[in-house]
Amino acid sequence: MSDRVLFPASIIGSMPRPGYVKHLISDDCTLPEDEYRRLMGSAIRSVVAMQEMAGLDVVSDGEWWRKSYIGVIAELAHGFELSLNPADGRPWTIVVDRLAPKQPGFIAQEVRFLKQLTSRDIKATLPA
Incomplete structure (x- = not known):
């Protein structure tokens, strides 16, 4: 933004996902990668x-x-294992080996795509 706003408005957290987006990111989605990227891009x-x-x-x-x-x-790095929490049976991710990136630049790809879509300021979440 060229004219800075004192208190810029933005969302906190993720936007609610419609059913078709939930399906796209589910394990049930078996679309080829190019079709997945086209639909998710839309x-x-x-x-x-x-x-x-x-x-x-x-x-x-x-x-x-x-x-x-x-x-x-865990999606971004090798060295994690998905298992179930013995206390309540919910999925959880644990470190089992040295962490190494699976696909360097993953978040940068998200940012590049987002920058193409808007002239407004953008933000990306950096999980840590």
């Missing part, structure tokens, strides 16, 4: 447009590329 365009129409100063991709905020860490 979904991201719509969530960016929604934020712009709402008048937000800073927009995001809604975190729709990611299955979950926590799980994305």
Whole structure:
């Protein structure tokens, strides 16, 4: 933004996902990668447009590329194992080996795509 806003408006967290986005990121989705990226790209365009129409100063991709905020860490690096929490049976991710990136630049790809869609300031989530 060229004219800085004292208190820029943006979302906190991820945007609610419609059913078709939930399906795209589910394990049940068996689309070829190029079709997945085309459909998810279209979904991201719509969530960016929604934020712009709402008048937000800073927009995001809604975190729709990611299955979950926590799980994305394990998706980005080797060395994690998905198992079930013995206390309650919920899935959890544990470190089992030295961490190494699976696909360096993953978040940079998300940012590049988002920058193409809007002239507004953008934000990307960096899980840690």
